[in-house]
Amino acid sequence: EPEVTQTPSHQVTQMGQEVILRCVPISNHLYFYWYRQILGQKVEFLVSFYNNEISEKSEIFDDQFSVERPDGSNFTLKIRSTKLEDSAMYFCASSAQGQLNEKLFFGSGTQLSVL
Amino acid sequence: AQSVAQPEDQVNVAEGNPLTVKCTYSVSGNPYLFWYVQYPNRGLQFLLKYITGDNLVKGSYGFEAEFNKSQTSFHLKKPSALVSDSALYFCAVRDKGGYQKVTFGTGTKLQVIP
Numbered sequence: 001e002p003e004v005t006q007t008p009s010h011q012v013t014q015m016g017q018e019v020i021l022r023c024v025p026i027s028n029h030l031y032f033y034w035y036r037q038i039l040g041q042k043v044e045f046l047v048s049f050y051n052n053e054i055s056e057k058s059e060i061f062d063d064q065f066s067v068e069r070p071d072g073s074n075f076t077l078k079i080r081s082t083k084l085e086d087s088a089m090y091f092c093a094s095s096a097q098g099q100l101n102e103k104l105f106f107g108s109g110t111q112l113s114v115l
Numbered sequence: 116a117q118s119v120a121q122p123e124d125q126v127n128v129a130e131g132n133p134l135t136v137k138c139t140y141s142v143s144g145n146p147y148l149f150w151y152v153q154y155p156n157r158g159l160q161f162l163l164k165y166i167t168g169d170n171l172v173k174g175s176y177g178f179e180a181e182f183n184k185s186q187t188s189f190h191l192k193k194p195s196a197l198v199s200d201s202a203l204y205f206c207a208v209r210d211k212g213g214y215q216k217v218t219f220g221t222g223t224k225l226q227v228i229p
Contacts, residue, residue: 043205043222103149
């Protein structure tokens with residue numbers, strides 16, 4: 001089965017630094033998402049992306065966050081100035097058609113640790 | 116607003132016994148409901164979904180879930196648990212009248228004891 005791949009698997013950064021988390025969605029998928037999971041807590045929606053623009057975002061996704069699909073295959077999440085509370089597992093996901101009932105395919109995640 | 120509640124942090128069941136993982140939801144309209152499973156160091160994997168029609172839906176690995184509109188529940192079930200079913204299970208909901216956002220619960224750790 002095709003997979004969503006994420007790199008790196010672990011990222012350690014200093015508070016205030018910028019980080020870029022990378023994802024390669026499944027090749028024929030059109031809708032892309034970022035979720036995060038703080039240790040022991042629920043999986044939280046951050047943002048959805050379609051047709052080269054954000055289609056929906058949560059209150060977590062403030063001005064420190066941005067997403068980009070720079071080259072038609074990668075899908076990145078940038079955190080401009082990391083905070084301690086940004087430490088979490090970040091999951092990328094994609095779906096084929098964006099129908100409301102379409103299942104999501106998730107990557108294995110990037111564990112971000114902000115020190 | 117849409118939300119999901121998974122009241123049990125952990126469920127322990129003996130191998131071969133039936134298992135149930137509970138989920139209740141809240142949406143303003145009609146729901147799309149999902150179950151995902153997460154194995155260690157892996158992303159979430161789709162198990163099954165309820166869209167419309169039969170209240171009992173069947174999914175991967177012998178799992179099934181029952182949609183109960185009056186109780187706003189979508190409990191995950193399996194007739195006979197396997198040790199390999201041990202994992203973290205997430206219930207999720209999307210409002211049919213909403214957009215792309217899927218809301219997940221906090222997850223329930225299923226431990227199947229040999």
